[in-house]
Amino acid sequence: MSTDVILKVAHVSKVYGQQQRLIDKLKGQPAQGVRAVSDVSFSIVHGQTMGLVGESGCGKSTIARLVSGLVQPTEGQIELASTPGKTVRPRLQMIFQDPFTSLNGRWTIERSIAEPIIVHGLRTSKAAIRARVDELLEMVGLSSGDREKYPQEFSGGQRQRICIARALAGEPDFLILDEPTSALDVSVQAQVLNLLRDLQARLNLTSLFITHNLSVVRIMADRIGVMYLGELVEEAPAATLFEKPQHPYTRLLIDAAPGMDVEDRALHPILGELPSPSSPPQGCRFHTRCPFVQPKCRTDAPEARPRPDGGMFRCHFNLELGQGGKAAGSSLANELSLSA
Numbered sequence: 064m065s066t067d068v069i070l071k072v073a074h075v076s077k078v079y080g081q082q083q084r085l086i087d088k089l090k091g092q093p094a095q096g097v098r099a100v101s102d103v104s105f106s107i108v109h110g111q112t113m114g115l116v117g118e119s120g121c122g123k124s125t126i127a128r129l130v131s132g133l134v135q136p137t138e139g140q141i142e143l144a145s146t147p148g149k150t151v152r153p154r155l156q157m158i159f160q161d162p163f164t165s166l167n168g169r170w171t172i173e174r175s176i177a178e179p180i181i182v183h184g185l186r187t188s189k190a191a192i193r194a195r196v197d198e199l200l201e202m203v204g205l206s207s208g209d210r211e212k213y214p215q216e217f218s219g220g221q222r223q224r225i226c227i228a229r230a231l232a233g234e235p236d237f238l239i240l241d242e243p244t245s246a247l248d249v250s251v252q253a254q255v256l257n258l259l260r261d262l263q264a265r266l267n268l269t270s271l272f273i274t275h276n277l278s279v280v281r282i283m284a285d286r287i288g289v290m291y292l293g294e295l296v297e298e299a300p301a302a303t304l305f306e307k308p309q310h311p312y313t314r315l316l317i318d319a320a321p322g323m324d325v326e327d328r329a330l331h332p333i334l335g336e337l338p339s340p341s342s343p344p345q346g347c348r349f350h351t352r353c354p355f356v357q358p359k360c361r362t363d364a365p366e367a368r369p370r371p372d373g374g375m376f377r378c379h380f381n382l383e384l385g386q387g388g389k390a391a392g393s394s395l396a397n398e399l400s401l402s403a
């Protein structure tokens with residue numbers, strides 16, 4: 064692995080529940096598994112954030128669980144390295160969606176934040192641990208006066224700040240943030256995102272940021288991966304992905320997100336229903352909803368193709384803006400065309 068690659072995910076797949084159910088056995092049917100993640104590859108270099116975006120059920124949280132080691136891949140490899148210059152085993156911390164269940168309600172804030180410091184032996188004396196807890200509280204916009212309080216005494220946004228302080232207390236080489244602001248009031252989301260952006264820059268954090276919100280991922284990530292039915296269908300630097308999406312699904316998601324406000328919480332629904340991950344369509348998985356579908360798409364699964372910016376996309380065709388540009392009232396399929 065090159066020196067500054069912290070996370071490398073190579074051809075990873077995850078099938079849940081592959082054991083044959085009795086009912087299927089009696090009916091003579093094969094075991095049915097949910098292929099939650101299929102042949103996903105990406106890398107994250109030191110100091111960068113990769114955003115993973117996609118509709119509910121596309122496999123984002125499964126990627127988080129695979130990277131954190133909570134579940135094992137059915138196929139493929141995941142390698143995690145330490146920050147350049149460090150010699151200890153790489154450390155990973157997670158920040159979850161729900162700050163209400165992520166903290167132990169019987170522990171003071173000080174105990175919650177001090178625990179990773181003690182477990183990893185990062186400070187040893189009582190005074191040094193306390194000083195570090197205070198420093199972390201200040202870093203996330205809270206104060207040393209909050210040390211003796213319990214999680215119940217804080218609002219959702221404040222609790223998420225405490226979860227962030229606790230995650231940073233372990234001095235992780237890698238952070239996974241799984242929908243860290245989705246459970247918060249809209250007014251609080253932007254504050255927590257601003258804090259995370261500030262910390263990213265100050266601490267040169269390396270992270271995987273999972274969200275179903277396109278505007279959030281645009282603000283937070285250096286690179287973005289777009290997932291559809293367990294597959295990474297496009298991956299590219301954030302700026303160029305939004306400028307020139309190559310996969311029809313990415314293009315439709317961007318087009319369907321008016322205004323791109325942080326408050327704009329969910330991905331806007333796009334045409335058609337999401338097929339079941341237990342029986343994904345043959346050929347290109349997106350063909351049942353693609354406005355540009357061609358006969359080949361129904362039979363052949365597209366390989367990953369390179370983008371000029373070093374990213375990749377999985378489509379047999381090239382997406383091009385039509386001659387007339389964006390005409391009012393016309394459908395997306397009329398504005399864009401595919402070329403082989």
Ligand SMILES: Nc1ncnc2c1ncn2[C@@H]1O[C@H](COP(=O)(O)OP(=O)(O)OP(=O)(O)O)[C@@H](O)[C@H]1O
Nearest residue numbers: 079080097099118119120121122123124125126340
């Ligand atoms: N433990 C499990 N056993 C069986 N199927 C599972 C399990 N966990 C997830 N799945 C299935 O795998 C697919 C991917 O789920 P996953 O939670 O990774 O998606 P997601 O994109 O994170 O969705 P959400 O945003 O709703 O959490 C879904 O069809 C889900 O029902």
